[in-house]
Every structure is written in structure tokens, then in C-alpha cells.
Amino acid sequence: xxxxxxxxxxxxxxxxxxxxxxxxxxxxxxxxxxxxxxxxxxxxxxxxxxxxxxxxxxxxxxx
Amino acid sequence: xxxxxxxxxxxxxxxxxxxxxxxxxxxxxxxxxxxxxxxxxxxxxxxxxxxxxxxxxxxxxxxxxxxxxxxxxxxxxxxxxxxxxxxxxxxxxxxxxxxxxxxxxxxxxxxxxxxxxxxxxxxxxxxxxxxxxxxxxxxxxxxxxxxxxxxxxxxxxxxxxxxxxxxxxxxxxxxxxxxxxxxxxxxxxxxxxxxxxxxxxxxxxxxxxxxxxxxxxxxxxxxxxxxxxxxxxxxxxxxxxxxxxxxxxxxxxxxxxxxxxxxxxxxxxxxxxxxxxxxxxxxxxxxxxxxxxxxxxxxxxxxxxxxxxxxxxxxxxx
Numbered sequence: 312x313x314x315x316x317x318x319x320x321x322x323x324x325x326x327x328x329x330x331x332x333x334x335x336x337x338x339x340x341x342x343x344x345x346x347x348x349x350x351x352x353x354x355x356x357x358x359x360x361x362x363x364x365x366x367x368x369x370x371x372x373x374x
Numbered sequence: 375x376x377x378x379x380x381x382x383x384x385x386x387x388x389x390x391x392x393x394x395x396x397x398x399x400x401x402x403x404x405x406x407x408x409x410x411x412x413x414x415x416x417x418x419x420x421x422x423x424x425x426x427x428x429x430x431x432x433x434x435x436x437x438x439x440x441x442x443x444x445x446x447x448x449x450x451x452x453x454x455x456x457x458x459x460x461x462x463x464x465x466x467x468x469x470x471x472x473x474x475x476x477x478x479x480x481x482x483x484x485x486x487x488x489x490x491x492x493x494x495x496x497x498x499x500x501x502x503x504x505x506x507x508x509x510x511x512x513x514x515x516x517x518x519x520x521x522x523x524x525x526x527x528x529x530x531x532x533x534x535x536x537x538x539x540x541x542x543x544x545x546x547x548x549x550x551x552x553x554x555x556x557x558x559x560x561x562x563x564x565x566x567x568x569x570x571x572x573x574x575x576x577x578x579x580x581x582x583x584x585x586x587x588x589x590x591x592x593x594x595x596x597x598x599x600x601x602x603x604x605x606x607x608x609x610x611x612x613x614x615x616x617x618x619x620x621x622x623x624x625x626x627x628x629x630x631x632x633x634x635x636x637x638x639x640x641x642x643x644x645x646x647x648x649x650x651x652x653x654x655x656x657x658x659x660x661x662x663x664x665x666x667x668x669x670x671x672x673x674x675x676x677x678x679x680x681x682x683x684x685x686x687x688x689x690x691x692x
Binding site: 317318340341342343344345347351352353354355356357368369370371 | 382591613
């Protein structure tokens, strides 16, 4: 699936059965990001498919 | 499935409960209102200042307080935005703040470093060669309080969340500066002074991730902007450390807050009698604990640095 990391401005192709596993593969703590699938916010337990477009949005903003 | 209505979940709470967007918004607003009520943060006839940046936390806060003010007509809201002058960052959040306030018919007061101190933060950082977060913190607090004083506000609501508070608690332990910790908590300060609008933190028990999800669902801003100076800060290192620890040991942040709240009355009592009496600064007449406030000391430092600054920087000041 196509994954876009907003903070790093980086696109990746990577597969994972669910959002939690995806974040583990990317070494990103769950508390620091929101996962958006096809423009919809999802939680970490949500199952993913190869066709999904995922955006990893950082929760840290400001200073 | 959402634990309440069995539709698609968008957020998993710390407890593991999954919620759809509608139930999540409801959960978030209820919890913030519960904090406001539990700590008696609002009076029905208050003039409340709201420190806003246009970021996710402050717009979420403004949105919830505005909903309360629409029900309690005697409550008036006065958002204040401090423009520090940080290129490629602050202009984006100012745009979001202005758009929100215009849409909801709320008067917005903007105060800027450039107008008040003669320089943007970007220029001050070059001139003073100091940590930008230190300069920003001193001037931002000063300007916020001065503006609140001018507007005759009794208190200022800030968008500090549970993560921010955990970082501040640990920073003060590590530095060490326990006296500063005595001023933390859902309602800040140790003693009250008529010239000082004390701070209230309605988002005190909300995780940063929850606030981000709330702002995202509400579409307050679609753009991610991060302060360019934040990566250099001590706070940001602590934030990373806490997030890694929370990932390994869930509940860490709530544990820190819970232990801190149990200790807070003791800290407040200890530092109540430790020379924390508020005076008025000899120069600007704003409240402070010493003869001259930190902002006036910093202004003196700027004057001194200008003598040795490059002509281009001196010209900016003129």
C-alpha cells in the first residue's frame, strides 16, 4: 500500500495487516500520530488492504 | 466497531474502547466540560481571555468555550494571538485563527513582538544568540499578560494538554526547578494578584493525540505546521522520551499527572511562603516576583546587543 509520512514528506510502499503493525514497522509510537486511510481517520486496530492509501499525520504541532 | 453505536471506529481510547467520530467528539467535549466544572474554571459573568495560536489545541479549546458561551450569554470570550514573527510557521496558524474567529463572529486581538519589542523572534534569535524558546517564552508571557490587563480579563484559558503538562513537570524535576512546578496544575499560580490574569487549562486531562483527532475531525486546519525552533528545544527531547516510554508502558503520562496532582497542594503550600510575593516591575508595572521583570531585563539585553550588531539588524530596530 502507498503510505505518505506528512512530517517527513516521504512516500513509501509497504504492506501491513493493520494500522498498528504498520506503525511498528515504521518504528513510530502510536501516541505520536494519527492514521488516515483514503481521507478517513482510522484507529490502530483497523485492518488494511493493499489498495489503501495511508497518510501518517503527526499529532505534534506548534512549539 | 464503535463501543456505543457499532459504526466504524476512528479512535481507540487509552482504555482500549473504540469510538466512531461522533461518539469521539462527544467524549472529548464531555471530558473538557467536566474538567472546567470540577476545577470551577469559569464564572457565569466572566470575561475570559483565550491564548490562541491557531494550532489544534487552541482552536479546539476556543471551539468548546464558544459553545459554552453561546449557552451562557453573560460569558464573553476574548481570544488573544501573539505573533512572534516566525517565518514559514506563524503566518499559517494566524490564517486559521482569523478564519475561525471570522466564521464564528468572535473578536480576535493580535499582539506582535515586532510592534511591542521592535523585532521579530527570527531577528531576536540572530541578535541575541540565545535559545529561541527562552526568548519566546519570556516575551510571549509578558505580552499575553499585558494584553489581558488592557482588556480587563480576569483569567486566560490556554490550550495546554496532558502531554504538555507532563513535559513541564519533568522539565522542572530535571532542571531542577520545583518552584516552577508549584505554579502548574489545571489552574496556575500560587497566589492571586489583581494585575495578573491567572491561567486555566481546560484541556488538562486530554492527550495530545486526542486533541489532534478532535481538530482533524472538526477540520480546523488541514495543514501540518511545526515551529522550526521546537526541534532544538529541551522540551522536544522530553516529548520524544515520554512518547517512547508511553509506547512501552501505557499509562505513564496519566501516572505522572496523577502523582503530580497529589503533590501539588504541598508544593503550593511550600512555595507560598518562599518569597513568591508578586510585585510590580519597576519599568513596565506588570506583575513579577523580582524588582524588574524578565521581559524588561531581556529588553535591556537587546539594547546592549544592538551596539555590537550588524548594521542591517540595527536598521530593523530603527
